[in-house]
Amino acid sequence: MMVDDELKQENDCNDQQHNDRMVPTNGDDDQDTAKPVDPMLFVKGSEDTAQLIDSAAATPLHSSIGDATLEKQQIKRLGATVYGQAIQVTEKGVFPAVGSILGPYFCLGKLGMGTFSSIHKCVSFQKENRLAAAKVELGDYQQSGVLESEATVLDFLYRSLPKGTVPTYIGHYKSSKGAALLMEYLPGKDMHYMREEIMATNKDSSRRIAVKDAVYLTADVMLPLLKEMHQVGIVHRDVKPSNCVRRQGKEFCMVDFGLSKSIVVAADAEVADKDHAWPDSRWLKPLNYNGPGCYRKERAKAEFRGTSMYASPRVHQGRDYCPRDDVWSLLYVFCDLVSGGLPWMSYAAGRERESCQAFKERIHANDGEESSLLLMGDHYHVAAFKREKQLAAQSQSSDGRSTIPLPEPHPMSKDEHKVNLLRKAFRHLSELQFYDTPDYTLIQESIWGFLELNDACKELSIEEMQWESTSSTSEADAVKTRPVNHPTWELIVSADGESAIDDTVFQDLEVRGGSAYGGLPLEFQFKVGQMEYNQTHGVEIHRTLNDWMQVALPLLYKEWDAKKFEDGGHRTSTDGFRRDRYLSLLQSCLACAKKEDCFQSRNCYYYIDDREEDPTPKKRKVEIQVNHESDKHSPLVFVSRVLVGLERAIELEKAKKSPPPVRISFS
Template sequence: LGKGTFCSIHKCVDLSYGHTLQLSSRKKKKRRRTSRRRIVAAKVELSNFANSGVIEGEAMVLEHLSASMPEEMVPLYIDYVRQSTSSTGESSGGNFDASSPPSGISAIIMEYLPGEDMHHLRDRHCQSLSHTTNIPTRRISIQDAVYLTADVMIPLIRAMHDTGVIHRDVKPSNCVRSGTTSNEREFKMVDFGLSKSFVVPKGSSYADDTYPWDKPWQLPPSEAAKLRSSGNTDAKPPKASLRRERTEADFRGTSMYASLRVHQSKDHCRRDDVWGLLYVFCDLVSGGLPWMSHAATRDRAMCQIMKEQVHGERAAGDFTPPANPKQKTSSLPKKEFQDNIDWLLMGCDYHVSKYRREEETKKGWAKLSVQAQPLAMSRDERKIASLRKAFDHVSALGFADEPNYELIQSCLKEFLPGNKSGEEVAVDEEVARLVEQEDVSTIDWNFSFANKRSKSTSRSVKKEEEEEIMLGSGGDGSLGPTWELLDTDDIDPLEAATLMDAEKEKRAAADAAATAAAAAAAANGNDGADASTASDRSTEATDLSRLPLPLQLRLAQVQYNARHPHTIPVHIALRDWMELAVPLVYGVWNTEAFERGNHRTEGDGYRREVYEGMVQKCLDAAKPFKNFTHRSCFYHIPSNGEEGKAVVKKEEEEEENGQKQPKRRRILTTMRGLERRSSSPHGGGLGANSCLLAVSRVFFGLRAALDEERERKFAPPPALKFGSGMGVGSNSAMP
């Protein structure tokens, strides 16, 4: 889904969805939202930053926020996992254990948000406007800008602050939509890699006890460990105070939106999150900020200089380098010059053209680019006064001061037509008319409606399109038994359309990569036949990568079930196993696409090694479940525990004596070529013998396929080429 400096984000399937998780008492208390997710997001640490602690710290913050904030405000925290390395050198995933030494790559498992972030929302909308008007723009409407900041971001930031945490990187891309339709306009705050608690235990060396804290807060690991070791899950956390302000702090955040105080090396606090939010609003409503070109070139010093000029802490023409942080005092800088708040509303075209002209002047060009005109909004005194009021408020806040969130909201809403501030500001009717003319259309929130599929459509995809992709073309349509559980709780919520779309994206990416490789080979003067790609993946991983994504998922699911046979109901394990086994027995294996090398063809008579491996893995995955011969695969079983075991034993005895028929599990089994109906009067469906017969036939088919493959000869290696026209069978001389 995305990649940053330290981590990559992935859309994943949770293989433990059908399993019963054994949570510690701490997690049971902490995770008050226990709803499971089949599709999840994983934030994975890049290998270059393994054991850096970045992911671990973010996981602690997200777990705290997920437990303390309303569920509609942050993604649900699911787990923190770390790749561990065994004594044999093999890697395996597992839950993080704080007592174990750091090892391997770690990841946060969290709720997957299907919507777009504010940055992409703005880009998509502006591209749509550009196509309509043929005029490039980065602006969104005043109405949308006010909604996204005053109604969405401020409540998110405030709720986060009320849990004792500051974000330290407030920007549009860190707010993501929860949904995709026009009536789903809620956002959640994400990316807490730079977030930090500004609350510490009272009396600690870092505490400023003159500012006590009586709201929820994130306990340090040492304090959390003490609570866990006490065994009292209802124990109250220790009293807390605000953290003592540091005299100097390193820069954290993004230059485009970082507050002026962060540039000036002041300790980051609640003030700076709100300050950054005001920059976000100005960027959205006008399309750009005065320092946007400098931020793009990572010139942090110029960003600071221009922000000081905007806020009157530096003269407009003063471009001397900022002072050394070590030479600064702990007091807040003062507004000594006339501010230039109107610059924040001049617009992208004005700022970019101004920067371009300045660069051309430095180069001594005789003819300079045309200077674009600023937006009329920058001459609207009412809007300027509202912004000035908001910035004056945050710039006067100290480290321990709490922002007035209602004041900031009211200042932003002054931009809406018809809103009047408490202060009487003369309104220029001509400017107001121009501002209205310049405003753009509102956002189309229903961006992916055309691509969404209903559940009924998804089911038809599963019957047709998925089988075609899974089994390859050329099948006769005889797909064998299909296994469907009628209990709604037993239905896998993973829609086939989700996998089909991902498979199509995978194929498109592979085609694009192949085309690029061919073009590169042609440019180098060879036909590309001798090109090879270096990879650190094992042969098995390479084999799996060639398989369709639905088949990869089914194999991963049955192998996970086999590793954890005691945490999954056996009838669910059978459902997953049949999803893999049936295509292997009754489907058509695409030898050309799935087997190793590029020289295999359908029906060449050689051993299909990848297919053989898949069949063996499928058979191995059934062993922990005794090959699904137990009646619990097909019938309801009483609850667990000693009482349940006694009931099961009694039912088995009565069944052997012919005294009682067990209660049927509600299973619908449709078997092509095995349309035998049950004669039992209990349930009117397919009988247990028919269910067991279907499973037995699948097992027989797998074993027969395995024996057949092992009788075949291995395929010869592909012809090797050492240059143009020089193959294994070539008459050319070879050294």
């Protein structure tokens, strides 16, 4: 049986999926738009702190004080950490268009898109964090304050929690045109996409995954990650499979903190619940506060946050979000993975939030009397939904009977032991108040109990997930297999702390719209950007020379495809007219060399190696590989020949006539 169109629609809108992704963005339209926030209010310790935190999930802790020096002095005096502080950088092109640049990051392409933002794969011109993911707010949500809030939360979590709990926070970069949150690029897939792969192999075409995998992903992966967040006062508020992404092997990260918020405020704040002190010293403190924290007072009414498929009944009812609700969502995720679907799955696909709420309240009423519905499976729930709609649409003259039969529910739903495990877990959560800490051990043991399979629940048709790590082609292997038909310059030098770039990250795209360098191949665009970036960022001279060579040699020795690379697309390589983009790159390349005194410095070919046991610094030859034997012994001569070649090529190109305009068609 195939999954119906509404179910597919639900997957598309709630759990964005894609290959080789970093992180999924915010979920579906159930997530209310956050309003702009004045960062100064939070810095001042305003009485409205609680409202500010909720209005944009969490509030930036950096001040908007005009005098940056004064702000830094204040920060130093207070001894406080400024989380998610924006880094002002320049932008080239229209970031995040492919080939555009924001500060040190070059955009390779889009990974996914959600309601509020899009995610893009980037590569850095710097040594560290070579691959990264950039989260950028979409049109109507730009300058909403959500990105700043997420930067604040991610930075705080990254510094406060064990490594691997969340992606590495790299920075919050802002230019005059836009902003982006840069974080660790995770090559693995999210749980939703992993489930999709298993679905394709299921003999019964269900959405289930193996019980063993469902238990591991929820009880052993997501629950501990959420517990770590809760211990520092942060609630996620959008727990779902697509917001847990595989790093490598069986390691996962929680991602997407656009809706996350702190439930802790300063003890002297008006909104602090002074009867419930925060038990941990770690929490997201205001910039000008180093005292204790308290739970924030629970609001009488809160707006809906999250995704209707997995949101707890308490969130639907307008209760203030707390750790209880994250764990409640986790249990729904488990039921969805282990059985294939939830009773309200079709309502969630149609964005019928009130129907989702009614179904959830019905299941948890009377001490979870109808909890077995949570395990009946997607086939049963889809058929039941269609049957209900058919009966509701029948006329008064009909006999009130449905022509849609209900399939046999999943055998697991008839296992009283497992149903009782769910009842026990949900009963515990339903008894918790805003400031109560969930019993994570009880929840974990309830999920672990599903591993006690009986004969009726054996997974004969579900394949288990393969956890073996797959490594991509190394950079060295990629270089070896790449055909080269011109002189090459390869720098071989130890690079502690430097992340190599695998050539496979570049796709041979021809990009024009929004690109900083027109339709040049993406890898070459990156090399040009790297060469220009080095001029103003104090890169070691021998590396600057190496990066310069990666641009100069292809310009001199590779054929320039004028049809692809020049504007208009009407040129040929032999038309004899001036190639303006080619000339511009030649001139830029020569200008970069002149800024470095044409690489005449001895440090271009030697560098100080202070890692030797002898405390006296020593100079060691930088090994250079070129494909002419004579040049290996005199690299300076080789560099001089390249410089002369650039000057000659510029002269020849300038002597040519201007190219004709693009032919106008009146058809």
